[in-house]
Amino acid sequence: MEAASKLDVESIRADFPILRRMIGDKPLAYLDSAATSQKPVQVVEAMRRFTDHSNANISRSVHTLGSEATEAYEGARAKVAAFIGAPSPDEVVFTKNSTEAINLLAYAFQNAAFDPSADPRFKLGPGDEIVVTEMEHHANLIPWQQLALRTGATLKWIGVTDHGRLDLGCVPEVITERCKVVSFTAVSNLLGTVNPTSQITARAREVGALVGLDASQSVPHIPVDVTELGVDFIAFTGHKMLGPTGIGVLWAKADLLDAMPPFLTGGSMIKTVTMEKTVFAPAPAKFEAGTPPIAEAVGLAAAVDYLDKLGMENVRNHEKELAGYMLEQLETVDGLEVVGPRVPIGRSATVSFTFEGVHPHDVGQVLDAEGIAVRVGHHCAKPVCDRFGVNATTRASGYVYNTREEIDRLVEALGQVRKVFG
Amino acid sequence: MNLDELYQEVILDHYKHPRGAGLREPFEGESHQVNPTCGDEITLRVHVEGDKVADVSYENVGCSISKASASVLYELVNGSTVDDALARLAEFTELMNSKGQAEGDEETLEDAVAFAGVSKYPMRVKCALLGWMAFKDALVRASTPGRTEA
Ligand SMILES: Cc1ncc(COP(=O)(O)O)c(C=O)c1O
Numbered sequence: 001m002e003a004a005s006k007l008d009v010e011s012i013r014a015d016f017p018i019l020r021r022m023i024g025d026k027p028l029a030y031l032d033s034a035a036t037s038q039k040p041v042q043v044v045e046a047m048r049r050f051t052d053h054s055n056a057n058i059s060r061s062v063h064t065l066g067s068e069a070t071e072a073y074e075g076a077r078a079k080v081a082a083f084i085g086a087p088s089p090d091e092v093v094f095t096k097n098s099t100e101a102i103n104l105l106a107y108a109f110q111n112a113a114f115d116p117s118a119d120p121r122f123k124l125g126p127g128d129e130i131v132v133t134e135m136e137h138h139a140n141l142i143p144w145q146q147l148a149l150r151t152g153a154t155l156k157w158i159g160v161t162d163h164g165r166l167d168l169g170c171v172p173e174v175i176t177e178r179c180k181v182v183s184f185t186a187v188s189n190l191l192g193t194v195n196p197t198s199q200i201t202a203r204a205r206e207v208g209a210l211v212g213l214d215a216s217q218s219v220p221h222i223p224v225d226v227t228e229l230g231v232d233f234i235a236f237t238g239h240k241m242l243g244p245t246g247i248g249v250l251w252a253k254a255d256l257l258d259a260m261p262p263f264l265t266g267g268s269m270i271k272t273v274t275m276e277k278t279v280f281a282p283a284p285a286k287f288e289a290g291t292p293p294i295a296e297a298v299g300l301a302a303a304v305d306y307l308d309k310l311g312m313e314n315v316r317n318h319e320k321e322l323a324g325y326m327l328e329q330l331e332t333v334d335g336l337e338v339v340g341p342r343v344p345i346g347r348s349a350t351v352s353f354t355f356e357g358v359h360p361h362d363v364g365q366v367l368d369a370e371g372i373a374v375r376v377g378h379h380c381a382k383p384v385c386d387r388f389g390v391n392a393t394t395r396a397s398g399y400v401y402n403t404r405e406e407i408d409r410l411v412e413a414l415g416q417v418r419k420v421f422g
Numbered sequence: 423m424n425l426d427e428l429y430q431e432v433i434l435d436h437y438k439h440p441r442g443a444g445l446r447e448p449f450e451g452e453s454h455q456v457n458p459t460c461g462d463e464i465t466l467r468v469h470v471e472g473d474k475v476a477d478v479s480y481e482n483v484g485c486s487i488s489k490a491s492a493s494v495l496y497e498l499v500n501g502s503t504v505d506d507a508l509a510r511l512a513e514f515t516e517l518m519n520s521k522g523q524a525e526g527d528e529e530t531l532e533d534a535v536a537f538a539g540v541s542k543y544p545m546r547v548k549c550a551l552l553g554w555m556a557f558k559d560a561l562v563r564a565s566t567p568g569r570t571e572a
Pocket of ligand 1: 097140214380
């Protein structure tokens with residue numbers, strides 16, 4: 001038996017004013033949360049309250065506002081840490097987004113290459129290997145590609161099967177004794193695949209490589225506990241989890257953060273400074289040069305509260321149901337082909353598809369005329385598009401506020417697409 | 423949203439029955455253009471004889487707007503003088519940048535005036551211009567002997 005959704009979707013929807021928007025004369029059906037989620041009033045309100053009441057720079061002033069702002073910012077860090085099961089808030093580094101979080105990590109390796117005293121775990125050179133997968137978002141591919149290019153290390157990847165799953169059979173060959181770091185996506189933003197992690201992390205451990213996840217599409221949708229996962233780092237982004245844009249997170253184990261050279265340098269990340277040299281502050285401050293996104297951290301904490309209240313187990317079940325319904329309904333559409341796993345097992349509520357004879361741009365345009373917002377294109381995952389021989393796909397993605405009726409509207413509107421381009 | 427305004431009959435017709443499609447020899451200039459946001463691609467060749475555009479040939483993948491636009495381009499500039507072709511390019515580009523304010527001159531732009539509605543959809547303007555950008559680039563390459571690929 002499938003667990004019934006325990007989300008009260010109607011009351012959730014009431015928290016999202018944007019969902020009452022009309023697109024022309026059609027009510028909005030927002031099926032693009034994999035690109036960015038909408039924000040509930042609670043998030044916007046928390047940011048407004050902070051801005052109206054406590055706004056100040058952090059860690060710099062003795063005045064009341066300064067200490068309130070610092071408390072709010074550090075409180076957000078603690079909340080995020082608890083949300084992902086991190087042993088300590090100091091392991092949570094705030095960044096601009098996932099992309100910056102992954103770059104921060106890649107640059108730790110790159111900067112270590114210039115530092116003779118750097119921790120050997122971060123030393124990369126010719127002969128060393130970096131491993132990703134063929135289903136990465138460009139955010140978890142290009143930083144590693146660049147790192148390989150600059151250090152002379154080799155970039156390798158785990159392939160994808162015709163069913164849209166990781167080809168785990170080849171893991172022992174791809175991850176070898178020469179591997180220093182494995183970074184792979186927890187959930188594919190294009191295929192919707194939820195990747196099993198244990199086999200890859202175990203193999204990485206076996207060869208002594210660091211291992212982490214691009215958790216951009218998992219933290220918003222499924223319960224994530226970094227201790228349970230047994231990984232070294234994860235990256236995720238606020239705007240996909242009901243939070244604001246402009247804030248993301250790198251979580252990494254404390255001893256790694258200690259060993260990593262900083263990415264950006266400047267104010268707020270130092271212990272002592274002279275004209276000749278600087279001693280860095282301990283993590284997380286070491287990685288947060290400059291004034292951070294303070295109001296955004298407050299917004300992210302409110303988003304975490306909101307998700308906590310819903311219960312991530314319930315969120316997962318709701319989306320599992322949505323995924324099942326989407327796949328079942330979309331499969332009834334003539335000429336439609338799902339790109340990615342076709343069964344709702346190990347799968348998110350993100351479904352990409354092609355529609356015979358009609359380009360995704362045109363599909364998206366006609367759907368928009370029906371008030372339905374989907375994403376079209378390569379979804380910043382070109383290599384996996386190539387893997388499936390498609391230039392672009394149409395992608396519908398669901399979240400806590402989406403309903404079966406919206407899926408029905410999507411399916412009906414696809415009939416409209418057929419009419420225009422038939 | 424008025425879909426009919428975007429997907430005019432003329433556009434859908436060019437999309438379904440593209441004129442002049444396929445890559446042909448001879449050619450002096452070739453250009454490959456991609457739209458990085460949607461992955462649309464075109465390879466376009468021009469063959470210039472004296473002051474005339476003697477052939478425009480192309481192969482493309484993309485949406486109805488980008489494919490129809492390449493077909494319309496072929497009809498407009500194939501066999502015209504290079505100067506006239508450049509004038510059409512300027513005119514069409516201006517129409518696409520008009521944000522729905524211009525109608526286009528049917529005397530000179532012919533079927534291409536059907537794209538006037540596209541100019542209201544900023545996300546689609548790039549689609550409509552892709553083939554024209556390739557044409558412009560290929561012409562430049564044709565006048566720079568020895569250079570055909572980027
Ligand atoms: C799997 C995955 N990784 C990384 C990102 C990048 O997120 P951001 O653009 O917020 O850095 C995204 C979202 O676009 C994503 O889906």
